[in-house]
Amino acid sequence: MTPLTGHSGNAGARATAEAMHGFRGQLITADHADFDTARAVWNGAVDRRPRLIARCSGTADVAAAVRFARDHDLEIAVRGGGHNVGGTAACDDGIVIDLSAMRATSVDPAGRSARVQGGALWGDVDHATQAYGLATTGGIVSHTGVGGLTLGGGIGWLMRKYGLSVDNLLAAEVVTAEGGVVRASADEHPDLFWALRGGGGNFGVVTSFLFALHPVGPTVMAGPVFWAADDATDVLRFYRDVIAEAPDELGTVVRLGTVPPLPAIPEKLHWRPAIAVACCYAGAVEEGERAVAALRGFGTPLVDLISPSSYVGHQCAIDDTVPHGWHYYWKATNLAALTDDAIAVIADQAYAARSPRSYSAIFHLGGAVARVPHDATAYVGRDVGHDMSIDAVWLADESDERADAETAWARGFFERLRPHRAGVYVNFLDADDDTDRVREAYGDDTYRRLAQVKARYDPDNAFHLNKNIRPG
Ligand SMILES: Cc1cc2nc3c(=O)[nH]c(=O)nc-3n(C[C@H](O)[C@H](O)[C@H](O)COP(=O)(O)OP(=O)(O)OC[C@H]3O[C@@H](n4cnc5c(N)ncnc54)[C@H](O)[C@@H]3O)c2cc1C
Missing domain, CATH: 3.30.465.10 (Uridine Diphospho-n-acetylenolpyruvylglucosamine Reductase; domain 3)
Known part of the structure; x- marks a missing residue:
């Protein structure tokens, strides 16, 4: 087998590049100065050491890397943005087909x-x-x-x-x-x-x-309103009524946790337990103003940051609340609806995390999502009201005990939601104890159809470091 040692420019890497028949990207192995940066994914809790990272410059490089991996019987991980919480963009001892230089x-x-x-x-x-x-x-x-x-x-x-x-x-x-x-x-x-x-x-x-x-935009009516955590039950019930009547243009996400320490938010509120409803109106600003008026008028908000905003700015607004390198563990579920019972569980469990960085998020679906026929795509869950993700967060230098406590919080919260669960969004699944939930994500019929397509395009399951569908 061709040696896989060495880094870009040295003899080992050149030999590997030759074996890849004209690969023009960058090959990164353990002795390369960038190895630790290149193997790191968004979730800092994931620590994998691939044998080779093939940073591709285009389609031809990807094809060469796949053929090389197959010829050498290497495990294949595929890296897009590196954000999957389960860390499937990295692998131990195999090859990472790294697309991070292909961003045009x-x-x-x-x-x-x-x-x-x-x-x-x-x-x-x-x-x-x-x-x-x-x-x-x-x-x-x-x-x-x-x-x-x-x-x-x-x-x-x-x-x-x-x-x-x-x-x-x-x-x-x-x-x-x-x-x-x-x-x-x-x-x-x-x-x-x-x-x-x-x-x-x-x-x-x-x-x-x-x-x-x-x-869309470039200016949209968008942003969050925060209320104190004590108001969570009332806010969620009111929110349920608001979204029942909401136009398709209004996208909302509920976030339960603490107020993040963002520059746009008064410092005295930072880290205070709170519930936020964040909005984005995909239409005229004046219409958006009307669509969010009821929400903004509810109760006594801690702070209301909904305003005419640049769409690009809104898309980046919470980037710093989920940075690369923190440690994350997720449990996720879809919810058919925000019933009073489900709201009671959410309000009771959401603030039981010990870390001020842990949070949960509830996305409102419906509208155009629900109007696409169920079998038109392999995405299921078009008929549910909400996708929910319970996100335990701790820092790299925090103790194992803290990590265990946060993980236990997410698992306990998830268990309490059991009566209200309605499938799960595959992209919110974590690794380890979520591996068996791929079938739950797709349901039997879609899984079976996916397995048939898998058998046609990847009968050996070469692409298996993912939310895996077995060829069938
Ligand atoms: C902070 C954060 C916010 C998020 N917000 C949302 C959200 O708003 N909406 C939402 O739907 N999801 C959201 N997610 C979940 C997100 O969809 C998944 O984490 C997804 O896997 C991220 O894709 P990626 O390319 O960054 O990840 P990666 O870890 O690079 O990829 C995950 C897997 O996808 C496959 N893959 C990636 N790129 C390719 C490719 N080009 N070709 C073939 N296979 C590929 C591989 O199997 C890979 O293992 C969020 C995740 C995080 C961490």
């Missing part, structure tokens, strides 16, 4: 579409598309990857108006498990195209995505 977005303003490379982050896409006053549904944190988020479904502020990220996907260029390149769309490899829209990274490496765009 090219916009066709007349055709209202954008071609986005497989390693782009949502901040890259928003930056490029907003130059034309256009956007597509992406995540609510700008440093999240387009790749993993889209392939699992893609929920965000715009989804109730314009659908999920997968509902806006028009085509994808895919490097297959054999190292070939195919295009998937409604007309080309439609089975693969169906599976890519929710089935995750199981079917190949997506080197570029073609998304539909819509007029």
